[in-house]
Amino acid sequence: MTTTVPGLQFRTLTIPASMDAGDAADFREFTRVRNLVYREIAGTDDDAMTPEELLPHYQADPDEIRRAWVVIVDGAFVGRVGVDLPLEDGSRNAFWLVELLAAHHGRGIGSAGYRLIEQTAREHGRTILQSWAQHPDADGDRLVAPTGCGSIPRDHAARFYLRHGYTLEQVERQSELILAGADATVRHLLAEAETASAGYRVVQWQGATPATHVDAYAWMKSRMSTDAPSADLDFDEETWDAERVARHDAKYVESGRTKLVTAAQHVDSGELVAFNELVIGTDPAGPSHQEDTLVLREHRGHRLGQLVKCAGLQTWRRDIAPQSPKVITYNAEENRPMLDINERIGFVPVAYNGAWKKVLT
Ligand SMILES: CC(C)(COP(=O)(O)OP(=O)(O)OC[C@H]1O[C@@H](n2cnc3c(N)ncnc32)[C@H](O)[C@@H]1OP(=O)(O)O)[C@@H](O)C(=O)NCCC(=O)NCCS
Incomplete structure (x- = not known):
């Protein structure tokens, strides 16, 4: 799939049988970009995983369908897109992420990735879309959780969710x-x-x-x-x-x-x-x-x-x-x-x- 951003491509992630397999390169790169994005947001490597640690979470699972794409601009991996569809009877849920390296924010790439998410959800008859993001503390306008507990800055990620029709439901504390x-x-x-x-x-x-x-x-x-x-x-x-x-x-x-x-x-x-x-x-x-x-x-x-x-x-x-x-x-x-x-x-x-x-x- 391409969009107005030149050289942009969303490629379905290849899930190798193991990290020694001949087709493991995409998964290695997918993990590297995942870890870099988390380092950019949190300033630490606390959420980093090795590809070997992450791989079992992407292999076939009868409890959920996991769709994932690598985001490529001019041949370089710049992010990832993922949608999880739980296979509980009658589930209407889809859980998703779009994670891009900061140098590629604000060019419409996230919005293009998000279109894949809604399209995938609709194809599977899912109508409740939910997603989590870390919102590092910042000055300025804030959004308060409807629970009354906790608030987050109205940052780039918050504006992205709001623009795509999302409401903040809960604030979660990382301790x-x-x-x-x-x-x-x-x-x-x-x-x-x-x-x-x-x-x-x-x-x-x-x-x-x-x-x-x-x-x-x-x-x-x-x-x-x-x-x-x-x-x-x-x-x-x-x-x-x-x-x-x-x-x-x-x-x-x-x-x-x-x-x-x-x-x-x-x-x-x-x-x-x-x-x-x-x-x-x-x-x-x-x-x-x-x-x-x-x-x-x-x-x-x-x-x-x-x-x-x-x-x-x-x-x-x-x-x-x-x-x-x-x-x-x-x-x-x-x-x-x-x-x-x-x-x-x-x-x-x-x-x-x-x-x-x-x-x-
Ligand atoms: C949140 C995130 C996914 C947003 O992706 P993005 O590519 O930066 O977002 P977009 O560029 O599509 O949209 C952001 C803004 O750029 C504008 N935009 C859209 N197309 C554009 C284009 N072609 N050129 C320039 N700007 C564009 C959008 O209108 C939007 O403007 P707004 O803030 O005034 O509404 C990205 O910042 C990110 O990966 N953050 C870290 C991880 C994260 O928090 N993910 C949250 C979901 S899991």
């Missing part, structure tokens, strides 16, 4: 915890949570979920799609079974990343009722990421969130990632209970993301 020096607080908060959570115990595993915990983990993962604060965003209720858990775990194992799951088990029933995930890439000195954390609704009020987070961090530091300097996490700005725990542990806000939505007519 980080510097691990050196956090051990004593984690230990203290863990002891406090253990006292408040009599009748529950901690269970942990790395890599593939043990057979005894597969059903419980599948149930908790499905509740993540229904029980996390989502403002007026739309998420399909996800169905998780043993195969989906295995596919999820395999993405980490195949990419060489380490995932620690820390769960709280209700001792009398044997049920798992809360969990937290910590992840690190192949570089042991790289940042860690805290992914899902959830306490099932019926078990809230026993400090189980604090329990799984602190138990996870303690094992992480001691046994798994002692060289990792920090943990990064994302939370809805209105999610006070979760932010309270993170703030007590020592997480501090470093950036804000906007969650944007448009409903096609």
Whole structure:
């Protein structure tokens, strides 16, 4: 496809079988540009991934259709476009991104890429389009989330969304915890949570979920799609079974990343009722990421969130990632209970993301 920008091309991303395959060059370049865009926005390499780490997330997946294009200007890769279409029954959702190197902003390339997104969504009968972007702090006019919690500058990306008919639905806080020096607080908060959570115990595993915990983990993962604060965003209720858990775990194992799951088990029933995930890439000195954390609704009020987070961090530091300097996490700005725990542990806000939505007519 071409537009009025001379030499512009959107080429369907080739997904190689492995990064050793003969057709892996596009994927390598796609990853390089992805990492550069994030460095330009955030000023760090904290979100960088190697192509080997990223590839499993693009390979065929029965849970979603993932379409992606590389953006090429005069033969050079300058960005990427992607649309994810969840395959839950009756899903109306499409999640998307357009990410361009800063030198190519403001020439209509993003708008041309966006046309591919709406076209793809329509082809698949999807009418709810949602997308996230980081909005680095800046002076000037701001947009406040309709939740009343959090605001972002009306920057270039915000204007791009507004121009294409989007509304800001939620502001998400990115926080980080510097691990050196956090051990004593984690230990203290863990002891406090253990006292408040009599009748529950901690269970942990790395890599593939043990057979005894597969059903419980599948149930908790499905509740993540229904029980996390989502403002007026739309998420399909996800169905998780043993195969989906295995596919999820395999993405980490195949990419060489380490995932620690820390769960709280209700001792009398044997049920798992809360969990937290910590992840690190192949570089042991790289940042860690805290992914899902959830306490099932019926078990809230026993400090189980604090329990799984602190138990996870303690094992992480001691046994798994002692060289990792920090943990990064994302939370809805209105999610006070979760932010309270993170703030007590020592997480501090470093950036804000906007969650944007448009409903096609
Ligand atoms: C947000 C982003 C995708 C926008 O892409 P872009 O190519 O810069 O946006 P466009 O050029 O299409 O549109 C921006 C402006 O340029 C104008 N424009 C459109 N065609 C143009 C052309 N041929 N020449 C000059 N300007 C043009 C648009 O009208 C628009 O003007 P406005 O701000 O007054 O509405 C891009 O800045 C980006 O990649 N940012 C970093 C990642 C990110 O935040 N992505 C958000 C979605 S995931």
